[in-house]
């Protein structure tokens with residue numbers, strides 16, 4: 335038996351392809367307690383996600399959490415489930431398709447974009463295998479998390495490298511760790527807010543930028559997530575020319591009993607409603623795709639909370655999902671990553687020559703304009 339994965343019928347003249355792996359958290363296969371238990375058991379056992387000594391955490395996870403949580407969470411999933419599956423996965427599939435066609439139009443050589451989820455299906459192993467079969471010798475891994483966090487980005491890095499350790503011929507690799515301040519991403523967010531204002535108005539509305547939370551302990555131990563969320567929020571507020579009293583940042587999706595990053599989204603909305611804020615518009619810039627945490631927690635639970643406490647109008651501004659400007663931002667990230675790659679193999683020699691000619695022409699045209 336071969337210890338490492340490889341092709342026995344390897345051809346030296348096989349055409350190379352650029353591989354792009356997009357990935358997100360993952361989701362259960364069905365909105366049922368059984369499927370949710372399987373998903374949570376994998377997700378919550380990841381030591382990057384829950385940093386508690388293993389024997390103690392095993393007892394809590396299997397003795398308490400996996401007994402009671404799946405039923406409640408399955409019910410929440412059922413409330414957002416679409417005909418053909420989980421919103422997160424459906425959106426990720428559309429993002430994959432749109433990104434691949436943008437990259438094929440933009441880059442001179444052949445490109446394959448595959449989709450793998452950190453937990454559940456389609457797995458990262460399947461997605462990487464697809465790239466290996468497509469002869470991708472250079473791979474850009476693009477986790478669809480704008481903000482770096484050890485619990486998401488580093489966990490993806492662990493999983494990807496664990497898989498690649500089993501390849502005989504490991505590919506060149508670029509791993510995108512964050513894009514929280516990329517201009518095109520901020521502009522896409524700002525445009526989505528402006529479009530919402532055009533469609534629904536904005537009279538006296540306060541904008542809440544809600545990000546997924548983390549245990550406060552992770553920030554104290556050096557995780558840059560908190561700072562990156564603050565930077566995104568500041569840049570978005572600047573792009574929208576908002577005054578300080580027109581917006582705020584908050585953190586949602588608390589889990590467990592310890593302190594998480596503050597201020598909390600639910601507490602903020604409750605306080606706003608109680609102190610006379612009548613209208614809120616909520617955007618979740620850290621979620622590249624709508625999912626349980628935006629569609630159920632924000633758009634259902636937090637909306638009900640705000641209205642119960644005296645708020646009059648609650649509006650959720652959808653995640654960037656497969657918006658054209660979002661796909662353009664992701665395309666730019668991939669193009670930036672590959673542009674520094676040294677020339678080699680069939681993919682690059684001709685392809686880079688074409689790309690360079692294109693760039694020269696553009697540079698000349700720009701020079702002529704000036």
Ligand SMILES: C=CC1=C(C)c2cc3[nH]c(cc4nc(cc5[nH]c(cc1n2)c(C)c5CCC(=O)O)C(CCC(=O)O)=C4C)c(C)c3C=C
Nearest residue numbers: 359360361362383384407422483485486546589625626627
């Ligand atoms: C200790 C627990 C958790 C940490 C840390 C955490 C970080 C984190 N998560 C996301 C993005 C998503 N999380 C989602 C669901 C979800 N998250 C946790 C727990 C932690 N997340 C749980 C237990 C769940 C499942 C639902 C539940 O039981 O409440 C999702 C949605 C998935 C879906 O199927 O729709 C996303 C997306 C980020 C970005 C992040 C760190 C910054």
Ligand SMILES: [Fe+2]
Nearest residue numbers: 359546587627
């Ligand atoms: Fe989460």
Ligand SMILES: [Fe+2]
Nearest residue numbers: 587588627631
């Ligand atoms: Fe949640």
